[in-house]
Amino acid sequence: MYRIARKDILSEAVVSFEIEAREIANKARAGQFFVLRIDERGERIPLTIADFDRDRGTITTVFQKVGKTTHHLATLGEGDSISDVVGPLGTPTHIDRFGNVICVGGGVGIAPIFPIARALKHAGNTVISIIGARMRELIFWEEKMRSVSDKLIVTTDDGSYGRKAVVTVPLDELLTNNEDIQRVYAIGPAIMMKFVCITTQKHRVKTIVSLNSIMVDATGMCGACRVEVGGETKFACVDGPEFDGHAVDFDVLMARQRMYLSEEKEALEHYRKKKEVS
């Protein structure tokens, strides 16, 4: 059992937990994820380790209420426990002193880009960050991001906060005006990562993306997480989750993410009905 030490409601749809998992916190590095299962009947879902505190022995995760599991998760509070937490999983981000880098986080992707931006900053890079969401109330961790960035740009699709634009607009400008960007890191919805990669390809800047495919074991045993990278099948849980964005087939990723849409709906309805009854 893993206790929830702290819960923050970041927006109507987005929640963050600090979970007590000392060993995982000791080992976690930027770019890694963990798997959780709420209870005996739960499914195993991967979530990025958005932060870790080695003194407190906790890992932080940020999730959006989408399907049954994340809705259920959001009903848990401080002091409640989660049955299973497994990690840290996946290959950590390759951190080096590259020079100038841009970190792009979209939607809940703002959370996992944070530890990467922080590690890049610590390694001596100049970090420009762009965080974006559909509207003001979905932007979170702005101050946290600012604290690890030399410059921070905030965008919203509807202009309710920061600049009215999608993240690729300031990205394109930065790349056009600044010849000297060595790398771009992008995490967010698949469609956003796809367009980030189209943008950076134009400017020939190496781009690292983190793929959030459906997973089961997350140890390389099942192949649920397979993605196509450079024409080859890769397992996101062990070969990734980070890949060279210019080689990723985002259409395959998006199609595979939709695999259980109807089941997810059914599970959520079933869960809501059961809650009403009880």
Added chain:
Amino acid sequence: MGERQETERPKKRIPMREQPPGERARNFMEVPYGYTAEEAVEEASRCLQCLKPMCRLGCPVLVDIPAFIKLIREGRFIEAAWKIKEDNALPAVCGRVCPQEIQCESLCILGKKGEPVAIGNLERFVADFERDAGEIRVPEKLPTTGRRIAVIGSGPAGLACAADLAKLGHHVTIFEALHKPGGVLIYGIPEFRLPKIIVEREVDYIKKLGVDVMVNTVIGKLYTIDELLTEGRYDACFIATGAGLPLFLGIPGENLNGIYSANEFLTRANLMKSYLFPEYDTPVKRGRSVAVIGGGNVAMDAARVALRLGAEKVHLIYRRSEAEMPARRAEIHHAREEGVEFNTLTNPVRFLDDGKGNVSGVECIRMELGEPDESGRRKPVPVKGSEFTIPIDVAIPALGTRSNPLLVSNVPGLGLTKKGYIVADEETGMTTKKGVFAGGDIVTGSATVILALGAGRKSAQAIDDYLKWKFWDTRKFAPS
């Protein structure tokens, strides 16, 4: 010995009663019911109590087969179970999943003229009897040695090794990546062939021996082997992580929705209980027309699970002929009885798309047997122009596995074969790295429960020796 009573001995094997095929193909309950005490005694009475029992030679762990059969005949069922447990810690499992027809039963003298003694059925009977009688005996342990051993992986190899080491008085911790211990016994082999309660009981037994079982612990990520040996203060490690990475066909369309590796399909169904969705959260596509590709136990299991999930048609596609299928005969027989359609000498060429990213068909080509290949089996070659399409909405390649590099590629000094399996001495499980032993599928590639179990036991003995003398002879591994 040799109380020969020719006249009374039944000639034919006592069949095990089973659920009727039509019924069972729609539920997840175990297929055979098991012998009654009378049936077991009657079957046991067929055994000739050979002075040189051939059956025993066919058993990878050399169970004293005639001795336990004799105890059954005398009605001493619990003692019979203990007799088996002297050599095999998991009789309830092995009685159900061992390929007896190519092991003990293939050598039984009665098989020369008629049917061999149903050794597997008898093994299962006594193990179940012991359990139902509530008389699971925890053997006496030797005094504590203060030595600590880390076992990585809780499949049959890990469980067997841990049990033996605990009995020898060592402190054993099993580290398991998944949330439930048991390895393939829990996540792979389906409920109707091996009820999970049986595996859970075996794990409980091992815990009763004093073994700590740490689930949710991925070695190589949370701790490295070197950390276990230093900071973790373990005196030795036994790596039994099984064969991981599933193989795919490498044909177009393989990443379409609805295409599962057998590992994924079975893990969803068994470990995650997706057949109870939405009561359980994990979904699985319930195909109406399902293609399973392969001819081993894994393929049979996947095909039979697909039927139980409600498929109207399950097509088993195999490139060679039925005689070459590596699955247990009983599984092939059960699958066919339940309505799985066999397409032998058939090979998939590509998967077809419904335009929305879902699989809608598989194009196949007929094969014929040509010249023998390296393995001595006649090699299947495609028949030109024989392509045809099977409409499907779920496909399950069950083509075997490769070594999972997650742990083994991150252990400095650990020698690997070209295929990525661990190089280990067959008799002891010693690897090229001091203090590290290995056994089971991660050494041999996908094999059997009993071979994994045997490897675990041999390593337990070798680890016990090593802890006394700390002698490490790796000359065997030096290139000659």
